[in-house]
Amino acid sequence: MLVCVGAMGVTMGAATPAVAVDTCRLGAYVADLYALDTTTRTIDADIWFWSVCPRPDLEPIKRFEFINASSTRQADQVSVTEHGLYWTYQKVVGTYRENFNLSDYPFDRQTVNFVVEDTRDTSQFVYTPDTVGSTYNHGTRLSSFEITDFRTLVRDHRYTMAFGNPDVRPRSGSAYHQFIIQMRVARNDASGFVKETLPVYVAFLISLVSFFLWSEEETPLLGARLGLLGAALFAIVVNMRAAGQSLGIMHGMTLVDQIHLYSLVYVFIGVATTTYAWRVSIRTGGQARARRVNQVVAVSATSLYLATTGIAITLALQ
Template sequence: MRFWAIILCAGLMGLAAPAAARQTAADPRPVQSVCSMGVYLGDLYDIDTRAGRFGADVWAWSVCTGDRNALQTAEWLNAHEQVQSLEYADPTPFGLWSQRKVAGVYRQSLDVRNYPFDRHTLRMIVEDTADDATTLQYVADDRRSSVSRTLAVDGWRVTGFAVQAREEVYTTAFGDPSLPDDVTTIYPHLEIVIDIERADLWTFWKLVAPLYIASMLTLLTFLMHDEEGLYLSPRLGLLAGVLFAIVLNMRSVEDVVGETGGLGLMDNIHLLALFFAVLAIAAAAAWTILTRNGWGSARVRRWDKRFFLSGSIVYLVLNAVLIGAAVQAG
């Protein structure tokens, strides 16, 4: 009886072996390495909103199954310049642990329309250059990633930090002749995300102080009178200087802040000042014409006082609204 059982088992194994071989040949699945990726942010510096760049020094590490060293084949996609040093690798029971120091300058589009209340998200983007997602998977070691306690960024405050892993899909095979033309490829993707907000308002006040002085002079021209009704000439001299100062201040803001890519807070408050300056010029011309056509000086003074009071209130309210909206939007 035992003899026939052995013969039956041998026959079944003989039938199963070719089937298993056919399945393996039909569905060849490569072994996927899993790499836990983490970062320690040691320094953040030279945040340039005009050039769209920032500098950062980090310690990066990976723990990969098998003998894979993910840092050796990792590409930092948005790095403008970079130096890697102090490389180290050590096999552990959990996989190959590797680390290195990475210092570089990175490209980053920065929206400064809400300057000086702007908040930004800086990103360092990493992808593998050797393997796609079928053979390599990134897992973010966000729990052990952190920021140096002594990190201090001139003019900025770090408000958030995270390491995020996902897969990036490309609608190309990058010229691989063994793949169809319309194929999509997927690569492991890692992002080091740093949230910052501007902490220095001193530069803002230095930029807007001349503007607010010019606006104050614009409003004060409504209180300039003479007994002969010549309102145009004395006001025009002052308002011409005001317009020149506003335009120069706008250029100074562009030099400091850079292109905003649209109307920002600084653009809006300068345009508001220009509007009131043009309104004051129009009022001076109107009063001169009306005085010469029978309006008395007392009547013109009453209207000028009304314009001064209402204009001051409207100017202050609109400035408060613009600044409040910028603070809210960040």
């Protein structure tokens, strides 16, 4: 998970120990972010970690467990003694998992977390975050996104088991301290929205045109209108499938999906109206009634379509 960069540290859910517990100051520098992939739900990062400890045996970096990492590669660790303190630093290159929320895509804002946990429980060791020294490379260029926030924080993470520790009752649980780098990123490329919705709006206009087709001959009218609506339906379905494949298929309902679904409903209303108008118009004196119904449905459905898509886009932008 991505860690938000900031000059301010936040402590989440961390209880103040009743008894003094060993601690080291821990900080991080996110040197690079890249390869954010919403399909695989991963992001790559190059991170420098450092610790400052009163004793060398407390050094936490060698005890890191990367909670949300798929893979990591660590450079050689360097340790130096400065003014009686033990300073250690190490670069870690890794791929991290993140459950991206794409409901507002392509105007989405994501939170990325990088989570490390110590192998000692909170009765033995806790982190002290270096919130002043921790930061990120402000020259980072993440494709299609911009970094909007950064912070480091610590928290206790409680497990419902004791991992077989004979000194702890099996069902009493155990807690371990986590250090989290949290970053917020916002998509800054709207071209994807235009590319993925332009065919849909063209299909909407084609469907709208079908409402204005009218003839005294019922059968040719039916064929012409259904032909236009069929073309619009095909375009929407094909474009929706392509958009879904570009993002991955297990991400719920996005803004682009909503626009596609509203467009499908609009087309189906057009088909239903065409069928109804044809059935009414073939009866004696039914032409006038069919045209009135057609006009009312055209105005109502078009107004509703424009309102719902407009509201959806507005909410996504907030």
